[in-house]
Amino acid sequence: MAYLRWRRFTELASLDRPWLGELFMRKRGKPIVAAPVEKWDAEYQDGIYDRLNRSEQRHHHRLLAAMIADRWPNPRVLEIGAGEGVFYEALRAHRPARYVGVDFSSPAIARGEVRLAPEIAIGEVKMLLGDGRGFETDETFDVVVFSECVEHLGEVEDLVAHYQDNLKPGGAVGLTMWLALKPLRLWHRLKAMSQVLDEAVINTPWGGGWLVAVVRATKMAVALAISCASWIIQSDILDRPILA
Numbered sequence: 044m045a046y047l048r049w050r051r052f053t054e055l056a057s058l059d060r061p062w063l064g065e066l067f068m069r070k071r072g073k074p075i076v077a078a079p080v081e082k083w084d085a086e087y088q089d090g091i092y093d094r095l096n097r098s099e100q101r102h103h104h105r106l107l108a109a110m111i112a113d114r115w116p117n118p119r120v121l122e123i124g125a126g127e128g129v130f131y132e133a134l135r136a137h138r139p140a141r142y143v144g145v146d147f148s149s150p151a152i153a154r155g156e157v158r159l160a161p162e163i164a165i166g167e168v169k170m171l172l173g174d175g176r177g178f179e180t181d182e183t184f185d186v187v188v189f190s191e192c193v194e195h196l197g198e199v200e201d202l203v204a205h206y207q208d209n210l211k212p213g214g215a216v217g218l219t220m221w222l223a224l225k226p227l228r229l230w231h232r233l234k235a236m237s238q239v240l241d242e243a244v245i246n247t248p249w250g251g252g253w254l255v256a257v258v259r260a261t262k263m264a265v266a267l268a269i270s271c272a273s274w275i276i277q278s279d280i281l282d283r284p285i286l287a
C-alpha cells in the first residue's frame with residue numbers, strides 16, 4: 044500500500060513536471076509495445092473485460108462523457124479502440140446524436156453489437172471492425188475519443204493528425220488513460236500540441252487512477268516534426284552509411 048501511494052504521488056507530481064516522471068520511471072529506455080490483436084481477442088473471449096462494466100471501474104468514462112456533453116450537447120462521437128462500446132453506456136445519459144465505435148478485435152465488436160443492439164437498430168450507433176491506427180470514414184464528429192488505448196495506437200502526433208479531418212469545426216479529442224509514468228509521456232506530447240479544454244485526475248480508494256482530458260490539437264506541423272524526429276531517433280537509420 045505504501046508503495047502504491049508513493050507511485051501515485053510520483054504520477055501526480057509528474058503531471059506538470061515531466062522530468063520528475065522520467066526520474067522515477069522504471070525501465071525508462073524500454074518502449075511501450077502495442078499488444079497484438081490475438082491477445083485482445085483472447086481476453087474478450089475469456090470475458091476478462093467484463094470487470095470494466097462494474098461501476099467502480101467506470102468513473103473515467105462517466106467523467107469524460109460529462110466533459111463532452113457539457114461542450115457539445117447531443118454530441119457526435121467517434122471512439123477508436125472502443126472495445127465492446129462500454130463508453131457509450133456513460134454517454135447514453137447525455138443523449139448522443141451519433142456514436143461510432145471502432146476496434147480491431149472481432150470478439151469485442153461482436154459483444155458490442157449485442158450490447159448496443161437497440162441503438163444500432165435505429166441507426167444511431169455503429170460498431171465497426173477496423174485498425175484504429177488508419178481507420179477511415181467520411182463522417183465527421185464533435186469528438187474523437189481514445190479511452191485507455193492511446194498507448195496501443197502508435198505515435199500520438201500521427202494519430203491525432205490522422206483523425207483531424209473527421210472533426211467538425213471546433214471539434215476535439217477526448218482521452219482517458221490509466222495513470223502510470225510511461226503512458227504519461229504520451230499525454231505530455233499530446234498536451235504540447237494542444238489547447239487543453241479540460242483535464243482532471245480520478246483517484247479511487249481501491250488504488251485506481253485515470254487521467255481524463257479533452258484537448259483541441261493546434262500545432263499539427265510541429266507535432267508531425269516531433270513524430271518524425273522520434274521515429275528517426277528510435278530507428279537505426281542514423282547508424283547506416285549514407286552510400287550503401
Ligand SMILES: C[S@@+](CC[C@H](N)C(=O)[O-])C[C@H]1O[C@@H](n2cnc3c(N)ncnc32)[C@H](O)[C@@H]1O
Nearest residue numbers: 083124125126146147148174175190191192195
Ligand atoms: C483497455 S481496452 C479499452 C476499451 C474501451 N476504449 C474502454 O475504455 O472501455 C483497449 C482496446 O483497444 C483496442 N485496440 C488496441 N489496439 C488497437 C488498434 N490498433 N486498432 C483498434 N483497436 C485497438 C483493443 O482491442 C481493446 O479493445
